[in-house]
Each structure stands twice: as structure tokens, then as C-alpha cells.
Amino acid sequence: MHSRSKEQREAVRQLVYLVLTRDMATFNPDRFKHWIKETDSKFRKVGLMLKFEIRDRFVYFRIKEIRNGRIIYQFESSTRVAFDERDVVLSYEELNPVGR
Numbered sequence: 001m002h003s004r005s006k007e008q009r010e011a012v013r014q015l016v017y018l019v020l021t022r023d024m025a026t027f028n029p030d031r032f033k034h035w036i037k038e039t040d041s042k043f044r045k046v047g048l049m050l051k052f053e054i055r056d057r058f059v060y061f062r063i064k065e066i067r068n069g070r071i072i073y074q075f076e077s078s079t080r081v082a083f084d085e086r087d088v089v090l091s092y093e094e095l096n097p098v099g100r
Helices: 004-021 029-045
Strands: 048-055 060-066 072-078
Touching: 004 029, 004 048, 004 060, 004 072, 029 048
Parallel strands: none
Antiparallel strands: 048 060, 060 072
16 A cells, blocks of 8 residues: 555545444445445545445455556455345446436
8 A cells, every 4th residue: 555645545544444433234225325435436536446345244345446457455344234235236337327
């Protein structure tokens, strides 16, 4: 992470801090979708994209560079969510609808 810009490092640091201090179990699928959409838009402003996967009710985060798709950081939530992945399916198109 030391080779990343200050803005990129700060975006990642803030996400890690939020995930560590927030009880992920308090999210419902709609609140989670809104939170991911808002967080991803912040990442895109600094040239990164936020990907997630929910397995066994744990959320696994991957942060990638937009320009080359390389994973620069990954981690998982420390608490379980109360829903499965099928309850929160998001793609880039769903996050950023064109023409709406």
C-alpha cells in the first residue's frame, strides 16, 4: 500500500476502519446495498473499485485498481451479516446505471 497515492491509502484505511468498528450484523440487504454503492463511488473517485463476496455470511472485500484490474488489498469482515449473497447481488451496472 505504500506505493499508492495518499487518497487511495486513505480510502482503504477508512474502509478497513469502518468494517472493523461497525457490526456488520446490523446490516440488512438494502442497507448493505446502499452502503456498498456509496463506498464504491468514493473508491472510483480515486481510481479504485470495491468488490465484495459473501460466503457463509462473512463479507470478503477486494480492492482493485480500475486501470489494470490488479487486486491491491483484500480482507474479510470480522462479524457475520444476517443474509446470504443471493440477497445482495450487485454488479457495476447495478451500482452505476447508465442513463438514469
